[in-house]
Structures are given as C-alpha cells and as structure tokens.
Amino acid sequence: MTDNLLKKLYLYLDSKKPIPRFFILLLLGYLIALASSPLSLFFTTDITKNSPMEAAIDINLLVMAVLAAPIFETFVFQYLIYDILYLKFLKRINRNWIFILSAVLFAFNHKYNWGYIVFAFFAGLYLIICYDYFRYARKDAFWNVVLLHALRNLISFSIIYLIKNFY
Numbered sequence: 200m201t202d203n204l205l206k207k208l209y210l211y212l213d214s215k216k217p218i219p220r221f222f223i224l225l226l227l228g229y230l231i232a233l234a235s236s237p238l239s240l241f242f243t244t245d246i247t248k249n250s251p252m253e254a255a256i257d258i259n260l261l262v263m264a265v266l267a268a269p270i271f272e273t274f275v276f277q278y279l280i281y282d283i284l285y286l287k288f289l290k291r292i293n294r295n296w297i298f299i300l301s302a303v304l305f306a307f308n309h310k311y312n313w314g315y316i317v318f319a320f321f322a323g324l325y326l327i328i329c330y331d332y333f334r335y336a337r338k339d340a341f342w343n344v345v346l347l348h349a350l351r352n353l354i355s356f357s358i359i360y361l362i363k364n365f366y
Contacts, residue, residue, distance in 0.1 A: 201295050205328065209335050221347070224332075228325045228351055235321035264356055269348035276305040276323060277330040278341055294331070301327040322351075 212220050285297040305323025306316045329347055333340035 205331070209332050212332060213336060221343075224329055224347060225350060228322070228329075228347065231321050231325045232318065235318055261353075261356060264352045265349050269345045269352065272305065272308065273326070273330070273341055273345045273348060276301050276308070277327055277344055280304070281327065281330055281334070298324060298327050298331070 212223065215223060280301045281297060285292075285294065289297070302320050302323035305326065306320035309315055309319035326344055326348060330340045330344045333343045
C-alpha cells in the first residue's frame with residue numbers, strides 16, 4: 200500500500216515543472232510537520248526547549264543549521280543509509296524499513312527533548328522519502344535533499360526569530 204501511495208505521489212511530482220515541484224515538496228514537509236505537531240506537543244509544550252532554536256540566533260548557529268547540518272545529515276541519514284546500506288547490501292528487504300531506520304536515526308540525532316525527537320522523526324521520514332523520490336526521478340537526490348533541508352531550516356529559524364523578537 201505504501202509503495203502504491205508513493206508511486207502516485209512520485210508520478211504527480213513528475214508531472215510538475217522543477218520549481219513548482221520543489222515548492223510542493225517544501226510545502227509537503229511543512230504539512231507533515233503541522234500534522235505531527237500535536238503528537239510532539241504530547242511530550243512537551245515547547246519542542247524548542249534545550250534545542251539550538253531556544254538560544255538567541257546568531258550567525259554561527261544559522262550557518263550550522265542552514266549549511267553544515269543539511270549536508271552532514273543528508274550524507275549520514277539519507278545517502279549512507281539508502282545508497283550504501285540499502286542499495287548495496289539490503290536490497291531484498293522492504294524499502295519501508297529503510298525509511299523507518301533513517302527516520303529513527305535522524306530523530307535521535309535531534310535528542311533535545313522527547314517532543315523534538317517525535318518532530319524530527321517525521322522530518323526524517325519526509326527527507327528520506329524526498330531522497331527516494333529524487334533517486335526515482337533520476338535527479339541529484341543528495342543535493343536536492345540538502346537544498347530542501349536547508350530551506351526548511353532557514354524558514355523555521357526565521358519564523359522562530361520573528362516570534363521571539365517581535366511577538
């Protein structure tokens with residue numbers, strides 16, 4: 200069932216031009232975050248507690264979140280798990296298990312609090328599915344996911360900055 204749903208999503212995305220497709224994927228990421236927020240808030244009322252977003256945003260933190268983290272995390276949690284572990288060694292297992300493994304490892308890399316771990320699980324699931332889509336579409340999966348991840352982080356940090364400073 201999951202594969203059929205993903206195939207429909209991939210075919211729909213393929214029918215779009217590159218820029219609208221990219222923004223559809225970005226919007227999809229925020230819809231997933233919105234849908235997972237109530238579950239995250241079950242564990243804590245402030246998912247930014249103990250996270251880098253709790254601190255005052257400075258240029259070093261912004262560079263880390265928008266440039267370094269997306270490159271490192273895409274390499275570890277999408278490329279190594281999907282391209283190396285799955286495609287080279289575990290091709291026989293169901294791809295959905297690779298999605299879950301990637302999302303769980305991504306989540307526990309963001310262990311600021313339980314709410315954030317839940318939130319990061321869904322973000323990791325979204326990112327590995329995007330990676331899978333770009334592989335399916337024969338696009339540069341690595342750099343497309345890095346760009347999506349970086350834009351999500353930039354938008355999220357910008358919103359939190361505006362709320363903390365002007366609300």
